[in-house]
Amino acid sequence: MKISRKAMLLAIALLGLHLIVLFAGFLAPYDTARQNRELPFAPPSHIHFVDAQGKVHFRPFVCMMVDRPDAFGEYLEDCHRSFPVYFLVRGAPYELFGFLKTDLHLFGVDAPAGIFLMGTDAYGRDVFSRFLYGGQLSLFTGLVATVLSLALGMLLGVLAGYYGGWCDAAVMRGAELFLALPWLYFLIAVRAFLPLSLGAKDAFLLLIALIGLVGWARPARLIRGVVLGSRERHYVLAARLFGGSDLYLMRRHILPDIYNILLTQAALLIPQYVLAEVTLSFLGLGVGEPTPSWGSMLSTLQQYSVLVSYWWMFLPGLVLVPVFCGYVLLASELQPGRRAAVA
């Protein structure tokens, strides 16, 4: 299967983004839950290279953000003291990849100043740190849910297509049922029934499992179609005549035909599942506070005052656009014959 140069570039770009969020602990200067209650909705920090006297500094620095006493949410910079930005600093401890305990961060400033590359939210939490950690949750929910959907869809699609008969009928009717299911209401209903003591991590895993399991139907139908076709090929019939078992035939002859479908489906499903997680979190039904996800960060925009006053809260949403475009373009590049249609 030939992969075009464009597809390669897109794949590398997406991979790069995923690597960045994987290193969230290192790249983020602060812990996601840390509230700076005197600095709600602070705008992104100005990085200065030139100080008040006009002198150019090699090392960038930030100033203290002080709130205006008469106005809520409006700040002035107090540059009496400059706080240089240091690199490779020791900060809040975290676990890289979930198991490497360390406290090394790429950059940081000394207290009491803060470096907020994307401003702060309603509780004064650093949006940039939350954006990176939130990306972990949102992007990897998409990936894991896609793997689940495709695994289940592949299994059922191959079985239905290969064996036909009642197996085919049963799987296809089941697929129709799942396609008709209003997944959002289903997930909301399930969330209401869950025991309250479910921890954030368990709730997240359950969420992924649910999103993934609900979406097996479309890939299954597509795969079944391909399997129906390739099952009738001459070399398959020949192999069967020579005594090949079902498993051998599936592995050797049928599966290679569906790799392409799997890849394009993956590229289409991932953004859908990322959006599903973002939607649930946006509605307040995803992973709970203080764990960030792009959806929960965007949900503050539902308030009119935030929408018109604090532009930096849009950033998670703005990043979602190129991510989705990347995946959809990748999907269209991977389709055999390179037809420009988006399925």
Add this chain to the structure above:
Amino acid sequence: MCFFSCLASAQSTSTNEELLITDNPVGHPGGRLVVSLRSEPKTLNPVTSADISSREVIAEMTGDLIHINRLSQNTEPALAKSWKVSRDGLDYTLKLRRGLRFSDGQAVSSGDVLFSFRVYLDEKVNSPQRDLLIVGGKPITVRRLDANTVAFHLAQPYAAAERLFDSVAILPEHLLGQAYRDGKLDQTWETSASPGQIAGLGPFRLKEYVAGQHLTLERNPYYWKTDREKQRLPYLDEITFLFVPNADAEVIRFQSGDTDILNRLGADDYSVLKKDQATHSFRVYDAGPSLEYNFLFFNLNSALPANSDISRKQAWFRQVKFRQAISLAIDRDSMVRLIYREMATPLWSPVTPASAFWVDAAIPHPARSIDQARKLLRDAGFSWSETGELIDSSRSPVKFTILTSASNSQRMKMATIIQQDMKELGIAVEVVPLEFRSVVNRIFQTHDYEAAILGLGAGDVDPNSQMNVWLSSGNDHIWDLGESHPATAWENEIDQLMEKQLTTLKPQARKLLYDRVQEIIAENLPLISLVSPNVLVAAKNELANFKPAALDPHTLWNAPELYLTGPGASGQP
């Protein structure tokens, strides 16, 4: 015999009506007001209405015997021009104004009053108003003394008896009598009713209802109030209630000029509008503290299965020192600042400063102190592990979940702030947002929760409006529902004090009793009070006599006195 009399009675020369003369600044007639409603009224029937939108509209179409002035918070004569109370406090004799007519021109008499109370108290009709008219376990009784005098009898003396009459609409027997006799009263006066079928004693009457869009009321030409210069009120020709689905849409409609009043703004929207008011022709108003109180509470229900997770945790929740420590660790000032931009009051008691007379000023307001909180926890037998987690005497880590409604962003923020505060005590808190009805179900039916954040809005400043919360048998005794007997000594004391103040007639004596109730609550903390938001409203500059009040309805309570200056109201809906 005590004697209360009205301000003055005016005799209209042509019809011999006894009208009420108001003392507001005199306005001029004309104009249309447009107000937004967040949901459509379900009915226009005062007997069956229960939802907020219906009651808002019905309030403009109906009149009551004695009315509570929303600004002064005191009772004043309405349809009853004067009344006498017997010395034992059991009998109230009310004199009605003579010569009044309903909005369809038919005369009003004591027969309508009798009919109205018969309908409200009828168990078959099952009006939500019925419970409010039960004193000492028995419904109040009414009898007719003559065409313009009625006498009410209570089973026991009741301190706030006058307040009972507020918002109990007097119904026209000539329109509803037949429906009542046929048993079909609850099906009359739906929103689909034609204007000719409905009549009331309010400042306005129904003009038209367009489902999904708006409901318009027009001026009642027979309204029984005039201003000092004998102009019959209301000044406005029409009020249109525009249906706007949510708070953010309401703000946008107001800014664009579609509506004239914004009722109950959020603090964030208030700030946005405040910046605009210099360049636009509207003003925002901060009407001061409201009666709403938000609080954190723990599940203290005794009716839970003994070995469940929650009942194990109740061993912590039941300790007073645990609750006191939690309260000391909560950063109320940050809540006031971050959630309400300083337009709120931190609370250490559920009685807010809006009840100027009843609030107990002696309740301590301890400053936030993590050290004090830790000391209390140590005294209660808790300690900390090497990793800083709070552990109980059997070394299990202390953690709990806080339930709150996903759709209420203010309470979600309170939960998030408390979660971070609890971290400083070593307690791991999970915030669980659920859909509002699931929250209500878990708290009131299944009791399947550990802690929750809710808000209650007192309907009136009088302590009797809170009976259901403080009585052990009350429906809103949320931390421990379904108790016929008090579960603790302090709840027993509260029960006795609340029962006693119900029948104590002298306000000062009642206040002493209610102060003691507030002290017990502040000491034992069944509800850990957090904040009370201010009443924030906005109105166009052309609207005169606009006086927002802390009591509901905040903006339209004096609708008869509102008038428009300048070139009339806003344009087409």
